[in-house]
Amino acid sequence: MDMKIKEVAELVGVSIRTLHHYDQIGLLTPKETTDSGYRLYSEENLETLQQILFFKELGFTLKEIKKIINSPSFNRQEALILQRKMLIEKRNKVDKMIKTIDKTIKHMAGEIQMTNEERFEGIKFGFNQFEEEARRRWGNQSIDEINTKLKGMSKDEQNDLSDRWNMIFNKLACLRDQSPESQEVQATIKEWYDFLNKNFSKYSLDAFYGLGQLYINDERFTKNIDQYGEGLAKLMSEAMKVFTNNQIRGGRNENNN
Structure with missing residues (x-):
């Protein structure tokens, strides 16, 4: 069932203005705009929006995302596999930094001693x-x-x-x-x-x-x-x-x- 723009915005947690902008730049065009001006988003639109938000989280610009998802060779499943790999790498990096922070707090409290190498683990x-x-x-x-x-x-x-x-x-x-x-x-x-x-x-x-x-x-x-x-x-x-x-x-x- 198609969704109105307000419903999509509430579902995803983005502003209506953001969705308008995506439409204006040709990044995410709604399936249909009714005679009364309502933008209607299909299931395929939601799948595309998911891709956009994953790429944004990974630091891609909107211009870069548009090039990628509009490419004739773009494959949604392959993109998800790559995004998963990139997010795992990002998570591992953050986990290492959190571990280093925890060690540093203990070091400052006198509970442990850190080497210089340990001090920069995860942020080398x-x-x-x-x-x-x-x-x-x-x-x-x-x-x-x-x-x-x-x-x-x-x-x-x-x-x-x-x-x-x-x-x-x-x-x-x-x-x-x-x-x-x-x-x-x-x-x-x-x-x-x-x-x-x-x-x-x-x-x-x-x-x-x-x-x-x-x-x-x-x-x-x-x-x-x-x-x-x-x-x-x-x-x-x-x-x-x-x-x-x-x-x-x-x-x-x-x-x-």
Whole structure:
């Protein structure tokens, strides 16, 4: 049975204004609007709204959510499986931080002694797991610059950076069934390219291409990336190759004009 907008708002716990906004931006269009102006929401609308709210909880923007759920390759069941995995990871991270807080309270009360390692359990910033490999391939100077930059960040800034990193990988994981040449994949790969250049080191197109090859040629990288979704490393590698070639080709065209 179809539901009026007020009923949906009360059921879900969002405002009527929010549902109006979703309709206006083409994110969630009601099944029908009656002659008297009532928006009616179907069972399918409610399923879509559930997807929207799960993605929002995981930090996706409305623009990103719209791209994902409107993609021809979008599969609701696969999305739920991925969302479950992401929420479990988020829960585990929160559980570890709560455990660290509990230990810290006991430590402050003199009940236990904490090591420095225990003090930061669950909130460690872990982009350096392949630091040795990175140093060998790209030299000490660039890696030292990255580490210096990270150490100069506050914990909140580091966590924001970590969340953005995960966000990009999770977005790409939702697009694994698409062609690496698709508009959605290429737009997200550009986000990855811009993210790396803004926050870590200046990547030339050749270096970015080489990084993509590393994702599939080094099983450590492949295993780590595919934790977000099987086959993600391969998609990213191929998409990074397409991105690089498109950028180089575009540069040539500009020079010829």
